[in-house]
Structures are given as structure tokens and as C-alpha cells.
Amino acid sequence: MSKLLKAAQAGTVESSDILISLMPxxxxxxxxxxxxxxxxxxxxxxxxxxxxxxLVFHGIEDVQVYANDKGALDCTIKARVKTALERAGE
Amino acid sequence: MEKLRRSMMFVPGNNPGMLLNAGIYGADTIILDCEDAVAITEKDSARNLVFQAISELNYGTEVAVRINHISTPFGWDDLKRVLPAKPDLIRLPMAQGPEEIRQIDEFISEAEEKNKFPAGSIKMMAAVETPKGLRFAYEIAAASPRMVALAIGAEDFIANLKTTRSKLGRELLAARGQLVLAAREAGIQCIDTVFSDINDEEGFKRELELIKEMGFDGKSVVNPRQVSVVHDFFAPTAKEMDHAERVLAAYQEALEKKSGVISLNGKMIDLPIVARAERTLAYAKAAAGKGGK
Structure with a gap:
């Protein structure tokens, strides 16, 4: 998947989290x-x-990302991006 | 001494803040929860977050993952995603019989081989939450060498019994008793259900006293505040330790003298009492952080 199929979101705006929105x-x-x-x-x-x-690791080349961070650590950021990607590809 | 599991603390699997801090409260096991603590629309988020947390954070304690039951649309996906992170333990909710334990065991074996983990290194436990599960408790406990513990999940169990939960816990007496028997027969640990009224410390202590007497090895907890209370309760008292030391000394002396009858303060000591004293001291040593596995 080098291109998103649809817009998708993952995460929240709670403390220590990050909301990731992906748009094709x-x-x-x-x-x-x-x-x-x-x-x-x-x-x-x-x-x-x-x-x-x-995103690159998962083969994405073209995407618009909006990220609302609330102090997320790396592991949370990676997990949220991955979830948003899976949702975008469904 | 087997691994201590006095406290098994649930942590919601989709809450980054709680996942980050889960290791600091001293629980013997933390259970990263992909099941009841996660909304049905966020199951995918939770399993990704749990995978990433286990892969990157050093919890310094045993890490379990409670997966969704394999009969739901989420159970197998939970396993697929979290196993490559090598959790120490998989906790299955709503166990109904030995077949599902064997299916999960097989799935874990494949994941271990694929990821080059030592065979058998990922353990399992199962929560019994229905009368049918209780009827098969021994078969569930003995279904796989990965099984290290049975647990009871009271809320679903009581709903199935068509009763309510009381302060004295009489409604759970039969189930708790049978579960301990099944776990002991299979040679594994037995973990009690959560006590969810965080503000009722008296009730919590009463329940701890009951389950310790019944033979449980530990308790599932939902709040970090409960961890130290559980540990204090399961720790042998100074009096118990003193007695255990004197029992072992008397036993040793009798062995040296080749004496057939052993007594301490006029009371006869036989092998089960010696075994109990050994267990008390091993437990105290493990609890003091000098070992435990």
C-alpha cells in the first residue's frame, strides 16, 4: 500500500496519547x-x-497527516500511526 | 519456590498513560487488558498499543495480556499481534473447556517457533467465569503444560448463578473451593477475582483473609492502591516465621539423632507440617525480593 484508500483516525487527545488523522x-x-x-x-x-x-516502514509514500499530541511516548506514537493505517486500508 | 503471583494488576490496554506507569506499583504481575477494559471499537488500537508497550518498555515484572475470548472476532487477532512482543503470560477469559486451551497452546507454539522464542516460554492462565467452566476446571488447568494458574472471574460467574455479590462472599464459596481443588490437583496456582469497591478497605481485607485461608495464591486487582494491601496479607507474619524456623530446627535435630518421633513444645511434628514450614520460609524469602522464580 503506497497510497491510502480512505481517511482514518486513531488515538485520543487524553494525556500521554496522540490523535493521528490520515488523509489520502x-x-x-x-x-x-x-x-x-x-x-x-x-x-x-x-x-x-x-x-x-x-509510515515509510509500512510502505506509504503519499499521505496528509494531522497529529494532535498530548505528550505521547514513541511506543504510543508508533501504535497510533499503525492503527490509523490499518483503518485506512480496510 | 514458584513465581509469586500475589497481585495480578489489570491495566486498560488502550490507555497510554496507565500503560506507561503500570510497572511502578510493585504488582507481581501486570495484566495488559485487551478485553473488558477496551471499547469494542478500539480493540485494534489496544492490541497495537499493548504490542508496542511490551516491545519497548521495560516493566521489570511479569507481563500478561488478557486477550478477548477466541470465540469473539477479536481473540485470534489479539494473539497474532501481541505474541511477537513475547508477553510472559496469556490470560484467557471465560474459559469453557480444555479444547480452547489446546488450540491457543498450539497457536503460541507456532508463534514461538516463528519468532525464535524458546519453546514453552510463553505461559498461559485461564479465568473461569461460568458454571460450565467450573465443571471443567481441572481439565482446563491440565490441558497444557503452559498453564500456570486458574483464576475466578466473579462478576460473570455470579450473573450466571442468578444471584448478587455480597459482603461475606457466600455466593462464591462453592466456586472458590472447587477452583482451588482443581488448581491444586493440576499443580498450578489459583488466583481470586477482583474486589472492585476501592473505598471499602475493610471488605477488601475480609475477602483477602477468606481467600488466603482457602488456599488461593493471589488476587486480581484493579487499582494500584490494592497491591501493597494484598502483599502484606500474603506475607507470613513474624509469629508464623518463628514457628516455621523452630519446626525446621526440630526436624533437623530429629534427623541427626535418627529419632522417629519429632515434637516441638509437646506437639507432634510430621512431614506435612515440615513441608508447610519450608513453604512459609521460602515464601518469605521470595517476598523479600531475594528470589521468586
Whole structure:
């Protein structure tokens, strides 16, 4: 799957969680991440990279991501991205 | 001494905050829950989060996963996703008979082989929550060498009995008794149900006293506050330890003197009493963090 079939979401906006929304994008537009986070200054780049790495790992090339972070650790971010991807591919 | 399972603490599998902190309360086992604590629309989220948590966090204690029953649309998917993270223990709810235990055992064996885990390293336990499950309790307990414990799930059981839960727990007496017998016959541990009224500490202690007397090895808990209360209850008292030490000393002395009859303070000591004293001391040692497996 290099392209999303449909829009999908996973996660919540509760403390320590992250809400990931994925939207299909045109071919060759790449992975675009929009992130809201209370730790944007310190960890924004890390969170964005992790989201992108997880998507690339699952073979995604073009997608629009909106992420609302509430202090999620890496394991939570990966799990939420994966769940959103599975839901998008159903 | 077998692994201590005095407290088995449930942690909702789809709550990142609770999953992150689950290891800090000192529970002997934490149970990451994909079943009742997870909304039906979030089963996929929970199993992904539980997989990632076990893979990346170091809990420093035994980690179990309560899967959904394999007769639901979620049970096999739970197993498929979480087994590659190598949980220590799989807890099956609503166990009804030995066949499902064997099916899961086989599935775990395949996952162990595929992921190059040592064969038999992932253990199992099952919760009995129906009269039918209770009737097959021994068969369930003995269905696989992976089985380390039986547990009772009271809420569903009592609903099935068409009664209600009382302070004295008389409605569960028969089930608890039969479950301990089945677990002991199979040579595995027996874990009591949760006590969900967090604010009723008196009631909680009364229930702990009852289950300890009945022979249970531990209790499922739903709140971290309950963990230390359970551990205190299961720890041998100073008096019990002192007695156990004196029993073993008297036994040793009798062995050296080749004396056939052993007595301590005028009371005869026989082998079951010696075995109990040994268990008391081994338990205290394990509980003091000097071992346990």
C-alpha cells in the first residue's frame, strides 16, 4: 500500500496519547505532517520524524497527516500511526 | 519456590498513560487488558498499543495480556499481534473447556517457533467465569503444560448463578473451593477475582483473609492502591516465621539423632507440617525480593 484508500483516525487527545488523522493525498505529493504538541519546541522534529518513519516502514509514500499530541511516548506514537493505517486500508 | 503471583494488576490496554506507569506499583504481575477494559471499537488500537508497550518498555515484572475470548472476532487477532512482543503470560477469559486451551497452546507454539522464542516460554492462565467452566476446571488447568494458574472471574460467574455479590462472599464459596481443588490437583496456582469497591478497605481485607485461608495464591486487582494491601496479607507474619524456623530446627535435630518421633513444645511434628514450614520460609524469602522464580 503506497497510497491510502480512505481517511482514518486513531488515538485520543487524553494525556500521554496522540490523535493521528490520515488523509489520502495525490500521488507524488509525499508525506505532509501537521503537528500540534505542547512539546513542539523540544520534540516536534522527533515526533514528526517518527510519524514519517513509521509510515515509510509500512510502505506509504503519499499521505496528509494531522497529529494532535498530548505528550505521547514513541511506543504510543508508533501504535497510533499503525492503527490509523490499518483503518485506512480496510 | 514458584513465581509469586500475589497481585495480578489489570491495566486498560488502550490507555497510554496507565500503560506507561503500570510497572511502578510493585504488582507481581501486570495484566495488559485487551478485553473488558477496551471499547469494542478500539480493540485494534489496544492490541497495537499493548504490542508496542511490551516491545519497548521495560516493566521489570511479569507481563500478561488478557486477550478477548477466541470465540469473539477479536481473540485470534489479539494473539497474532501481541505474541511477537513475547508477553510472559496469556490470560484467557471465560474459559469453557480444555479444547480452547489446546488450540491457543498450539497457536503460541507456532508463534514461538516463528519468532525464535524458546519453546514453552510463553505461559498461559485461564479465568473461569461460568458454571460450565467450573465443571471443567481441572481439565482446563491440565490441558497444557503452559498453564500456570486458574483464576475466578466473579462478576460473570455470579450473573450466571442468578444471584448478587455480597459482603461475606457466600455466593462464591462453592466456586472458590472447587477452583482451588482443581488448581491444586493440576499443580498450578489459583488466583481470586477482583474486589472492585476501592473505598471499602475493610471488605477488601475480609475477602483477602477468606481467600488466603482457602488456599488461593493471589488476587486480581484493579487499582494500584490494592497491591501493597494484598502483599502484606500474603506475607507470613513474624509469629508464623518463628514457628516455621523452630519446626525446621526440630526436624533437623530429629534427623541427626535418627529419632522417629519429632515434637516441638509437646506437639507432634510430621512431614506435612515440615513441608508447610519450608513453604512459609521460602515464601518469605521470595517476598523479600531475594528470589521468586
Amino acid at each position: 493525498a495525490e500521488a507524488a505529493t509525499g508525506i505532509q505532517v501537521e503537528l500540534v504538541s505542547p512539546t513542539l519546541q523540544q520534540y516536534g522534529k522527533h515526533i514528526k520524524n517518527l510519524i514519517i518513519e513509521t
